Amino acid sequence: MRAAFATGFDDADPLAVLTIGDAPEPTPLDGWAVVEVRASALNHHDLWSLRGVGLRKEQLPMILGCDAAGIGPDGSDVVVYPVVYTEKGSFSILSEHYQGTIAERVTVPAYNLVPKPAELSFAEAACLPTAWLTAYRMLTTRGRLETDGAVLVQGAGGGVATAAVLIGRALGARVYATSRDAEKREKIAALGATALEPGARLPERVDVVIETVGEATFEHSMKAAKTGGRIVVSGATSGHLPRVDLRRVFALQLEILGTSMGTPDELADLMALMARTGVRPVIDSVVPFSDVRKAFEHLHSGDIFGKVVIDHTA
Template sequence: MGVSHRVLSVLAAAAVSINPDDPLAGLAVGEQPEPAARDGWTTVSVRAAALNHHDLFSLRGVGLPAGRLPMILGCDAAGVTADGTEVILHAVIGDPAAGGGDETLDPKRSLLSELHPGTLAEQVAVPARNLVPKPASLSWEEAACLPTAWLTAYRMVFTKAGLPADGGGKVLIQGAGGGVATAAILLAKAAGHTVFVTSRDEAKRKRALDLGAEAALETGARVPARVDAVIETVGAATWGHSLKSLRPGGTVVCSGATSGPNPPADLTRIFFLQLNVLGSTMGTRDELAALVAFLDRTGVRPLIDDVRPLADARASFERMSQGELYGKLVLTV
């Protein structure tokens, strides 16, 4: 008589097929195999996870070929280890040694849900070094919002932009309303910098002012003063304005190009005014720990648009695909 082997499973939101035109057609919310922790990895019981546009890109097949399906989605989460430690997960899977001390520069780096099952599940396996202690001051929902958009904004504002460490700088944030831009407004303001923002949407400009922006302008409008740095996630539609808004020697930090990836370079302005153009992607585990400490110290908190149980993940994906959000979408376990 044969021996029956029961495959352990977890509730998860997973990509089961790729559809560039209708990404939600490939989303399945149900049972998936329980993640296995390999050598040097550990398993975390998820308490809350947050959605990102990366999840929709994955369902469209961007960075996730059909050969890797099914794949549990999600990059952001906070949860509890087997010994009861409350942690926040760093989503970058990479070797710091291969990147000169920075895992985001590892040529083989990936994010959770690209090569390894992601965070939109009852459990997730990650390298042990990817755990950051969660302070008691942050709720599970708030902590779950940090590893992608907020970490990206933190690296741009604090590591890349070259703003004065003790505040007093001027920064322009293009595209108010996006997840990274919203985080950058709150972080830069809390660090003591003067923040200008742009948006085509009047309601988003008003919200930016409510968050502490000094001025909220129509896209392309002249800024009140030349800035030390620009946080650029829009791309072609705002690139020229970003360069024109910088003081001589200023820095534009780019982490996205939602309006198009190939803006005119304007090389004459770049070399004549000695402008710095820097790319930025995600952040390191140490930067995530620094971000968590900054929020713990200052009281700054992520904006949360909606919280639902993991079982209702499809409703959150539908809301994200419609695009009209003001803050993060969080799923709880």
């Protein structure tokens, strides 16, 4: 079957070790299922894999990709939940210990198959399992954002941050979002957020801050949170050792909460919200599998807004 996989590691030029070619058919373990992939979506995790982050040489070749939607073994439309748990309680996402989704077929535990609502296309559904699920959990399970609440999204333009803007709006919140890039601020404003420059004073203090940037924005996140507010962290792209004013933490009773990914039930709840409200992921481009290398090149360029999706039927 055709697939996109890592055949080596190259930190300086990750695309040099990307191979598009034939891969062995997946052999499901006991309790696992094979999915016919109809669409997959790229994440920066795929580029990090090509750089050697999270992989060892003895694991190569490794099929890339965490996100996918397709046809389950019973013929139903499904979305692939990308986290695989072990009996010892450890976990990994697809393309780390188990082969990934950028292939004609992928095998995953049967419990990882979440029914796809008819309202969502395969391309739209393929955008959800990693970035969108993370954003949804940040806002709901961890952030406890209420209808008519307020949320600040730092670094809007990235996958999780952009998803948080749209999900926050779908949940009925007032959404503020920051970006250094004027063009991205315009695009974020078009999605319904109040777009601001980093560090700008907000019209109000917020209930929840979505923090994926880290050192560069964390002081602003602390100042923007209201008494009892939650700062939910899922990344630190600018650095992971910010200064934290503990006086503000205890005086305002702030919560600093970490999170990663989500659960199959949360993925189902996210898709139900999207089906009900009509919110859809921002798709930068849909690339046929025959041009999958161009999809990786586009992601690597950094000049994207939204998800890069691969159409496995083309």
